[in-house]
Amino acid sequence: MQPDETRSTYATTLAAASIALNVVVLGLCFLVFNLSGKPIEDTNALAVSITTIEIFLVVVALGGFWMLRNNVINTARAETQEYLKTRQDAL
Numbered sequence: 001m002q003p004d005e006t007r008s009t010y011a012t013t014l015a016a017a018s019i020a021l022n023v024v025v026l027g028l029c030f031l032v033f034n035l036s037g038k039p040i041e042d043t044n045a046l047a048v049s050i051t052t053i054e055i056f057l058v059v060v061a062l063g064g065f066w067m068l069r070n071n072v073i074n075t076a077r078a079e080t081q082e083y084l085k086t087r088q089d090a091l
Helices: 003-035 045-090
Strands: none
Touching (some): 003 045
């Protein structure tokens, strides 16, 4: 593996582990919140926690896209250049 690939793999693994850990901790927080038993007027605690988790996951998905965007662009550029070289050699 080249240094850039190793760095990219490490960053992706670290980001995935961080997201997974945050989701687990957030889920545990909501579980404790739901099990607290304190009544909340006109609010279903489970609905609030599920909606919050959904919003969090959307934000994480968009953030993940922007984190990997540069790597994807560079890889696509390199693959395209290689493909064009092989096509030019064939002509």
